[in-house]
Amino acid sequence: MSPRTRKILEFLLNNLVWLMLVVVLALFSALIPNYFQLGIFANIIEASSVLGVMSIGLAIVIITGHMDLSVESVAALSAMAVSILFCSAGIGLGYKLSPEWLMVPVSLAVACAIGALIGFLNGVLVVKLKMSAFIITLASFIWVRGLVLAVSGGRSAQDLAPAIRWFAVERLFGIPLSAWIAIACFLIFSIMMTKTPFGRHLIMIGGNETAAFRAGIPVKRNLIIAFIMAGAIAGLAGWLLSVRTSGATANLGVGLLFNAFAAVVIGGVSLKGGVGALPGVYAGVLLLSAINTAINLMGLPATYTQVIHGLLVLAAVLLDTFKQRLHQRLA
Amino acid sequence: MSEKLLVLDNIRMSFGAIEALKGISFSIGKGEVVALLGDNGAGKSTLVKIISGGQKATSGRMIFEGQEYQANTPAEAKAAGIETVYQDLSLCTNVDVVGNFFMGREITRKIAGIPFLDERAMEEITGKALANAGTRIPSLRGKVEHLSGGQRQAIELNRFVHWGGKLILLDEPFAALGVEQTRRGLEMIRHVANQGIGVVIITHIMQQAFQVADRIVVIRQGVVAGDVECSKTNADAVIGMITGQTLAGAGAASN
Numbered sequence: 090m091s092p093r094t095r096k097i098l099e100f101l102l103n104n105l106v107w108l109m110l111v112v113v114l115a116l117f118s119a120l121i122p123n124y125f126q127l128g129i130f131a132n133i134i135e136a137s138s139v140l141g142v143m144s145i146g147l148a149i150v151i152i153t154g155h156m157d158l159s160v161e162s163v164a165a166l167s168a169m170a171v172s173i174l175f176c177s178a179g180i181g182l183g184y185k186l187s188p189e190w191l192m193v194p195v196s197l198a199v200a201c202a203i204g205a206l207i208g209f210l211n212g213v214l215v216v217k218l219k220m221s222a223f224i225i226t227l228a229s230f231i232w233v234r235g236l237v238l239a240v241s242g243g244r245s246a247q248d249l250a251p252a253i254r255w256f257a258v259e260r261l262f263g264i265p266l267s268a269w270i271a272i273a274c275f276l277i278f279s280i281m282m283t284k285t286p287f288g289r290h291l292i293m294i295g296g297n298e299t300a301a302f303r304a305g306i307p308v309k310r311n312l313i314i315a316f317i318m319a320g321a322i323a324g325l326a327g328w329l330l331s332v333r334t335s336g337a338t339a340n341l342g343v344g345l346l347f348n349a350f351a352a353v354v355i356g357g358v359s360l361k362g363g364v365g366a367l368p369g370v371y372a373g374v375l376l377l378s379a380i381n382t383a384i385n386l387m388g389l390p391a392t393y394t395q396v397i398h399g400l401l402v403l404a405a406v407l408l409d410t411f412k413q414r415l416h417q418r419l420a
Numbered sequence: 421m422s423e424k425l426l427v428l429d430n431i432r433m434s435f436g437a438i439e440a441l442k443g444i445s446f447s448i449g450k451g452e453v454v455a456l457l458g459d460n461g462a463g464k465s466t467l468v469k470i471i472s473g474g475q476k477a478t479s480g481r482m483i484f485e486g487q488e489y490q491a492n493t494p495a496e497a498k499a500a501g502i503e504t505v506y507q508d509l510s511l512c513t514n515v516d517v518v519g520n521f522f523m524g525r526e527i528t529r530k531i532a533g534i535p536f537l538d539e540r541a542m543e544e545i546t547g548k549a550l551a552n553a554g555t556r557i558p559s560l561r562g563k564v565e566h567l568s569g570g571q572r573q574a575i576e577l578n579r580f581v582h583w584g585g586k587l588i589l590l591d592e593p594f595a596a597l598g599v600e601q602t603r604r605g606l607e608m609i610r611h612v613a614n615q616g617i618g619v620v621i622i623t624h625i626m627q628q629a630f631q632v633a634d635r636i637v638v639i640r641q642g643v644v645a646g647d648v649e650c651s652k653t654n655a656d657a658v659i660g661m662i663t664g665q666t667l668a669g670a671g672a673a674s675n
């Protein structure tokens with residue numbers, strides 16, 4: 090194979106998700122009545138904001154060669170905490186701050202701090218005690234969700250303070266601010282991963298941890314920071330979730346983990362670590378969101394969504410394996 | 421004899437019941453090239469890892485530049501001026517050549533207090549360093565996974581030449597190199613030593629040891645089985661020490 094064909098093939102492989110997104114959107118627009126409207130595209134972007142933010146944290150941890158299954162529960166706990174503090178109905182305590190806008194940074198700080206704390210715990214257990222990230226974060230996935238149930242008593246909080254709700258209502262170019270937050274996160278963390286030494290080091294750790302350690306990179310510290318980041322980002326996703334739904338229920342966000350997982354893998358992040366970029370993950374998120382919208386429009390019962398998502402995860406992992414094999418042959 | 425750079429004093433290393441090093445003592449002078457020889461499993465790589473901060477010795481002392489020295493991490497060893505080229509390649513194959521060359525010491529530019537990678541500066545320096553060493557690599561921006569074993573080793577080797585330091589540890593650095601690259605590599609070692617940098621090179625090729633080293637230290641089953649100046653010995657004698665046919669300690673260097 091000539092180097093040129095190899096390059097083109099690799100380029101296609103690495104950007105497969107964008108191609109898929111375009112094809113899927115074109116296909117749906119052609120086949121499903123009412124799909125092709127600007128409003129629907131805005132809707133796809135809007136619906137993908139929570140999932141998008143959550144996928145960023147998950148992707149970062151997977152790129153460093155680890156795993157964080159706790160992001161969904163962490164998001165739920167953060168959403169519940171924000172909702173209990175700033176909702177006025179249900180179990181909400183309805184705290185008011187003056188001036189009102191102060192509630193925005195305070196609620197954000199609460200959401201991210203909860204996430205960061207759980208991320209820190211995950212990171213320390215995985216990195217210092219050398220336990221499997223899969224098991225540790227699976228445990229967190231369970232106990233954090235349990236905590237959500239415990240603090241809420243299974244009940245819900247509604248009517249989030251309007252000052253915070255504002256982010257889901259106010260629009261810029263037809264897209265709500267909450268979705269812009271997701272887009273901004275993708276931009277910021279993409280730059281972090283590709284343009285700063287810290288991001289470069291995370292990619293190196295994912296590729297060859299021993300080599301990174303020998304090169305003097307503080308591997309353990311960086312890994313713990315990656316877990317803290319994933320937690321804090323999941324906290325932000327939870328904040329967005331409560332903003333979008335104007336409150337929180339005990340089973341808020343159930344199933345998001347698998348969508349995030351699918352988006353990350355479809356987006357070109359390899360489960361073996363060291364490979365992948367965040368823009369691709371965003372495309373993966375949009376792809377899932379586009380498919381969901383299509384399912385809604387076609388009026389399929391919601392139960393099918395789960396079947397389709399399951400198949401998508403399967404397809405994504407198959408694709409990952411296939412790509413790894415192809416890469417090996419190309420190398 | 422030249423000024424002592426690193427003194428190893430009774431270094432021991434156990435992996436559970438296996439005693440890989442049973443009290444190693446020798447020293448390396450400034451600007452001196454020491455060839456570390458020994459059969460497979462003799463303990464050479466283990467010793468290198470102890471000096472370079474990858475592993476902690478079970479017991480023993482090291483004196484570096486006249487001061488008690490112990491590296492808990494490779495970062496500490498690097499900070500002290502000790503560079504290492506490991507036996508098993510230490511590159512991140514998922515990153516490009518430039519990224520690997522500068523791994524852990526990236527050149528950055530601060531924008532609003534945040535360090536950003538200065539890719540252009542790094543690419544320029546990498547290109548020059550590799551060109552000086554006569555290593556031809558198709559693309560500095562290509563991932564290392566597409567490179568041959570020799571090209572990879574050349575990157576590692578040129579890394580240490582570029583970064584310099586006070587002591588350089590080379591664990592079988594030429595194993596994957598071609599004839600011409602090996603010749604240049606040996607030249608590089610002499611060049612580096614002439615600048616006053618101490619070099620420890622591990623090799624299984626006797627000819628290389630005699631070509632480049634001032635002194636030969638032989639390790640056999642975790643103990644120093646010989647420590648002689650190159651000019652005062654020959655290949656047969658050294659092979660005897662390696663295999664144990666010569667009595668341990670025979671031909672020890674005069675301190």
Ligand SMILES: Nc1ncnc2c1ncn2[C@@H]1O[C@H](COP(=O)(O)OP(=O)(O)OP(=O)(O)O)[C@@H](O)[C@H]1O
Nearest residue numbers: 435438440458459460461462463464465466467507
């Ligand atoms: N991490 C470890 N755990 C257990 N045993 C080890 C470990 N590292 C090395 N050993 C053992 O220590 C001994 C010395 O190994 P070392 O790698 O230092 O040998 P070497 O002299 O470098 O050999 P070679 O020429 O094959 O590279 C061997 O018996 C090896 O099995």
Ligand SMILES: [Mg+2]
Nearest residue numbers: 464465466507
């Ligand atoms: Mg060895």
